[in-house]
Amino acid sequence: MSRVPSTQALRALESFARHGTVWQAADELCLTRSAVSHQLRLLERDLGFRLMNRVGTRVELTPQGMAYAQDIRSALALISGSATRNAARGISGALTVSCPAGFASSWLCPRIAGFCGAFPDVLLSLVTPRRLDDTSNPDVDLFITFGYGNAPGMEVELLKEVEFTPLCSPALLNRLDLDVPENLPDAPLLHLGTTEDWESWFRLAGLPEEVAQGGIRFSDMNLVYSAALASQGVAMGDEFICQQAMASGQLVRPFDLSILSPRSYFMVLPPEKSGNPASAAFRGWLRGEMPEG
Template identity: 60%
Template sequence: MTRIPSTQALRALESFARHGAVRPVAEEMHLTRSAVSHQLRLLERDLGFALFNRVGTRLILTSRGEAFAQDVRGALTQISGSASRNAAHGLSGQLTISCTPGFAASWLSPKIESFRTICPDVALSIITPRTLDEASNPEADVFITFSNETLTGVNVELLKKVEFTPLLSPALANRMGNVQTPADVLRSELLHLSEREDWERWLKLADVHSKPIKPGIIFADMNLIYNAAIKAQGIALGDEFICGEAISNGQLIRPFDLAIQSLKSYYLAIPPAKAEIANIVAFRQWLLDQLPDPGT
């Protein structure tokens, strides 16, 4: 290779490695799909080795392409961290928070003004990831994920454990003739987060051995589940931490005391290259002060 590849091409490769398709890369970078494809072709040419296998119209990263994309991600994170450190005079500069939609809508957004009071000169951006466990976007400084602890390439800290219990709207409860026993939930549509395993675990705990009449809808985010539950579309296996306000104002009711521990929790993830940046240190401390006990 005789020249350094363009930053835009490197960003396109890193984004493709996360998303696995050209369309979401184009949306993320605000380019056309043809422009993204052109950038990737030029990058391959400049590097002098194959980044992709082409299967029909699809692009699939080669093993060498995956390894290079990981190196690019690390380099972009280092560059972003250096820029933030040099731009931040005291508690100022930019801070981009990647946060799951449910946590962002129900908890972070209503409370973020108190952080703004502490750090008024920090320019905040809150973005939502494409998956609940994403912690690799180099454009983000910190990540609030719903995941397990095995995130790689970042410093991981538990924010909040999650318990799931059935939640439904009063309108749906009335339509069903009230929900008095755990088996009654099977008379409604069950709403699922990512997979159906959590409901299966709760039904086993409740000693309900019948199968649901309908398989139920699977949603990508808990916020979508709560909106469907509030609109009486089914029964959510919900997280009281996130939907506490909906319970307190009567939009959702909890018919049983039975709850299961989620296999995932909310974690704070910070790239090591950015862990000592002043405004990130301040945000981490504010977040931990707001959530002093991860187990409740």
């Protein structure tokens, strides 16, 4: 074929290939199911080969359709990346971001090159506060805080709610046989400051709260996780910033029991810094990096 298919039809195919159902593709594209089905049929007609087969009540891609969808995904990503790169041109200046040390080291730093690549003319500095919800540093353009979102006079945006669960190294799990919560008193507990999170988890598990009083207290989350990785105890881990350590098997969940923290991660913008284009760029990039849900 000589003409290029419609972008809407190509997006419908790419979305259908990712989700595997017409209704999920329709939901993502804010279209009706019949509209997505119509786009797929038109695309199939224009291409001159079969994209889909009906198997019972299901519709699935043919091998040709799957290969074509993969090419289209790459092409759409190239178009999107070009838009981002060109939009970033002209955005420059200095940007200082404050965020908790645990968030910075475990989640932000492994991704930060993505921002620098998209906005190469922004001079970025990362600093860590003494308090997780501190927004007092006048040199900071954008704060990422962990707390209750209390920042009077500032623009506050919820970034991510957090669930906590016990985390430890595989070696400690095997050594102490932590197969049931009742065995936790045999393990050293690792605390960040207070024992509040461990007490909440023990209540949920139906265990005496006073057990949470023992263990080691640290002033920094990086110290907590360093001790956990070194098999020195069990941490009450933030599942969000620990996702990489959990995925790699460095930290494991002994129990399928989590508590929703009353505190969350927030983006906080001082009103006097709202005109900084580099800050707006960072906020947009950060939103895009956040996992859904």
